[in-house]
Amino acid sequence: MKSVAIIGAGITGLTAAFYLKRQGVPVTVFESGSRAGGVIQSIRKDGFLAEFGPNTILETSPKIAQLIRDAGLESRKLATDPKAEARYVVRYGRPIEMPAKPLGFITTPLFTAKAKLAVLREPFIKPRRDGVEESIGQFVVRRFNQEFLDHAIDALVAGIYAGDPDKLSLPHAFPKLKALEDNYGSMIKGQIFGARDRKKSGEVAKDRAAKFSFDEGLQVLPDTLAAQLGDSLKLNTPVTKLTQTANGWRVIAASGEAEFGAVIYCGTAYKLAELVIEAVKKISNSTFSEISYPPVGAVVLGFRREDVTHPACGFGMLIPKIEGFKILGTIFSSALFPNRAPAGHITLTSYIGGARYPELGLLPEKDLIGATLADLRVLLGVKGQPVFAHTKTWPKAIPQYNIGYGKYRDLLKELEAQNSNLVFAGHYRDGVSLGDSIVSGANIAERVKQLL
Numbered sequence: 001m002k003s004v005a006i007i008g009a010g011i012t013g014l015t016a017a018f019y020l021k022r023q024g025v026p027v028t029v030f031e032s033g034s035r036a037g038g039v040i041q042s043i044r045k046d047g048f049l050a051e052f053g054p055n056t057i058l059e060t061s062p063k064i065a066q067l068i069r070d071a072g073l074e075s076r077k078l079a080t081d082p083k084a085e086a087r088y089v090v091r092y093g094r095p096i097e098m099p100a101k102p103l104g105f106i107t108t109p110l111f112t113a114k115a116k117l118a119v120l121r122e123p124f125i126k127p128r129r130d131g132v133e134e135s136i137g138q139f140v141v142r143r144f145n146q147e148f149l150d151h152a153i154d155a156l157v158a159g160i161y162a163g164d165p166d167k168l169s170l171p172h173a174f175p176k177l178k179a180l181e182d183n184y185g186s187m188i189k190g191q192i193f194g195a196r197d198r199k200k201s202g203e204v205a206k207d208r209a210a211k212f213s214f215d216e217g218l219q220v221l222p223d224t225l226a227a228q229l230g231d232s233l234k235l236n237t238p239v240t241k242l243t244q245t246a247n248g249w250r251v252i253a254a255s256g257e258a259e260f261g262a263v264i265y266c267g268t269a270y271k272l273a274e275l276v277i278e279a280v281k282k283i284s285n286s287t288f289s290e291i292s293y294p295p296v297g298a299v300v301l302g303f304r305r306e307d308v309t310h311p312a313c314g315f316g317m318l319i320p321k322i323e324g325f326k327i328l329g330t331i332f333s334s335a336l337f338p339n340r341a342p343a344g345h346i347t348l349t350s351y352i353g354g355a356r357y358p359e360l361g362l363l364p365e366k367d368l369i370g371a372t373l374a375d376l377r378v379l380l381g382v383k384g385q386p387v388f389a390h391t392k393t394w395p396k397a398i399p400q401y402n403i404g405y406g407k408y409r410d411l412l413k414e415l416e417a418q419n420s421n422l423v424f425a426g427h428y429r430d431g432v433s434l435g436d437s438i439v440s441g442a443n444i445a446e447r448v449k450q451l452l
């Protein structure tokens with residue numbers, strides 16, 4: 001059996017490696033960093049559990065639950081506390097609970113009567129069929145109104161991409177929303193009538209999907225997958241060059257070189273731009289450096305319960321730019337899962353920077369904490385000082401699927417078509433959520449098995 005090289009030990013590469021190995025395919029995973037997991041990083045300290053990258057997995061596909069079962073992690077899986085369903089959006093300088101039911105939407109102070117009317121009108125707005133690629137911002141203003149964009153969607157976009165709604169592409173960043181308009185003529189009609197179709201396919205809408213983590217945080221998943229790889233996982237081993245051979249690819253890494261039947265690239269787009277690919281048919285991969293990955297600072301603060309006035313019981317709060325705060329949003333981490341804070345304490349995880357304020361994402365730790373605390377004092381009535389404060393800067397956090405992103409996806413397809421047995425998977429191609437990356441890794445393993 002030919003062996004497979006996997007570049008990148010984030011969740012995509014680890015999932016692909018796990019499934020190939022289970023099917024008897026020999027794999028080697030090359031990771032430039034000193035640990036497995038990519039942007040997943042959980043640390044336990046002083047009784048607090050800090051997540052610096054993702055906080056939860058959304059179970060949008062049956063393949064996600066399947067991986068957890070296959071990895072033997074069901075007993076360590078933690079569903080979010082059902083009491084912590086409330087989501088807040090900041091308006092008028094304070095967090096307001098988002099309505100969960102239609103009746104709540106009518107009475108919520110989150111939107112004016114004008115925005116509420118715009119929602120009621122949406123099913124009657126003609127779908128756009130001229131093929132022009134819109135931003136999510138243009139789409140929302142066209143189908144709802146500016147207020148709905150400024151006070152709701154802008155905050156949601158910050159929560160998913162740390163992105164700019166006027167730049168993010170509707171078909172690339174929000175393909176499911178585009179499909180609702182294409183297939184049902186309206187988002188609201190699609191939400192109602194699409195439920196049956198989603199049930200048939202086993203897919204679950206993001207707003208209804210179950211969310212989960214593990215007893216010791218999300219890091220449990222990459223650690224478990226990495227442990228099963230044993231010596232086949234090569235840490236501190238960046239791959240710098242790939243050379244096509246008669247039978248596959250020669251992989252040139254820091255530690256030496258070896259030949260493989262196939263290569264799966266599961267790294268980042270900006271590192272793909274630096275990879276030297278020597279192939280019979282030359283296609284430039286330097287274009288991938290154009291993809292924007294704005295910096296994000298993750299700020300995890302622990303407080304004595306009595307020092308936070310707001311109950312902070314819920315998923316968290318999202319903050320639209322128009323409200324003038326520095327943080328993009330805060331997850332009420334210790335309300336979501338048990339064991340995230342010692343008794344009598346709470347953990348709040350905030351994000352700062354992104355496409356909205358890239359320069360803030362790169363602030364030194366002291367300033368990240370200072371800016372976050374200043375906002376939390378106003379928004380959640382935080383008093384006193386945190387008893388736990390840790391930050392992590394992601395200089396390149398999440399790729400922005402901005403207008404024109406199709407060019408990069410087309411180039412990946414072209415690279416695959418021109419170079420047999422070199423394939424691409426992960427967050428820069430198949431969607432930016434953790435769940436998307438798991439599905440991407442599982443799918444690429446199936447595809448590569450067929451190639452060998």
Ligand SMILES: Cc1cc2nc3c(=O)[nH]c(=O)nc-3n(C[C@H](O)[C@H](O)[C@H](O)COP(=O)(O)OP(=O)(O)OC[C@H]3O[C@@H](n4cnc5c(N)ncnc54)[C@H](O)[C@@H]3O)c2cc1C
Pocket residue numbers: 007008009010011012013030031032033037038039040052053054055056057058237238239240266267268271272275296298394397398425426427428431432433434435437
């Ligand atoms: C701050 C933050 C918060 C997030 N929150 C959530 C959330 O709550 N829920 C959610 O669903 N998603 C969230 N996401 C997104 C999600 O975590 C990621 O999209 C997903 O984990 C990406 O996995 P990946 O394996 O594709 O890439 P990565 O995790 O980026 O892994 C790629 C790996 O490839 C390695 N690599 C790159 N080039 C080379 C090379 N040449 N040689 C060897 N190794 C190489 C890198 O070192 C890295 O370890 C968040 C992301 C960030 C940054």
